[in-house]
Amino acid sequence: MDAFFQSFLLVALSEMGDKTQLLAFVLASRFRKPWVVLAGIFVATLLNHALATALGGVVASYVSPLALRYILAATFAAFGLWILVPDALDENEAAGGAKVSSRGAFLTTVVAFFLAEMGDKTQLATVALGARYNSPVWVTLGTTAGMMLTNGLAVAFGERLTRRVSFALLRKIACGLFLVFAAAIALGF
Numbered sequence: 521m522d523a524f525f526q527s528f529l530l531v532a533l534s535e536m537g538d539k540t541q542l543l544a545f546v547l548a549s550r551f552r553k554p555w556v557v558l559a560g561i562f563v564a565t566l567l568n569h570a571l572a573t574a575l576g577g578v579v580a581s582y583v584s585p586l587a588l589r590y591i592l593a594a595t596f597a598a599f600g601l602w603i604l605v606p607d608a609l610d611e612n613e614a615a616g617g618a619k620v621s622s623r624g625a626f627l628t629t630v631v632a633f634f635l636a637e638m639g640d641k642t643q644l645a646t647v648a649l650g651a652r653y654n655s656p657v658w659v660t661l662g663t664t665a666g667m668m669l670t671n672g673l674a675v676a677f678g679e680r681l682t683r684r685v686s687f688a689l690l691r692k693i694a695c696g697l698f699l700v701f702a703a704a705i706a707l708g709f
Contacts, residue, residue, distance in 0.1 A: 527662025548678035560629025600698025
């Protein structure tokens with residue numbers, strides 16, 4: 521149980537204000553399906569952290585840290601710019617048109633979260649915790665619980681905020697934050 525509690529605390533504290541918390545906020549705001557987004561976050565985190573705990577540094581042995589850093593920076597820049605594009609979907613939904621299906625929101629969340637966690641500090645912490653405790657199940661459950669706590673707060677806040685604030689303004693702010701994260705990743709911060 522020590523592996524669970526240590527893993528939970530480390531990830532919950534390190535995830536506060538992290539880029540994946542921003543991603544949770546954006547996805548919840550974008551899809552307006554908080555339970556579906558939370559389910560996607562849970563599946564992606566569980567898969568990613570189980571992989572990190574069990575396999576450790578296998579991915580890092582195939583991709584250099586520098587290449588991984590630039591891939592992540594490009595991914596965040598692209599995601600930031602993509603946030604500015606969905607105006608047609610938002611207008612279509614506002615006019616009573618077709619909405620994003622729960623399956624689409626779920627799959628987008630799983631893929632986005634899984635990729636965002638690759639090489640992230642919480643994934644690296646999960647690798648270290650797995651090596652320290654040699655208890656992959658408890659480490660995976662603890663890190664996943666820590667992620668769900670912090671990202672659950674972001675989803676709840678993001679979904680409620682879009683009821684009060686213009687989604688166009690939120691998209692611009694989120695785009696700016698993603699571009700700042702992309703630059704920070706590219707520069708090695």
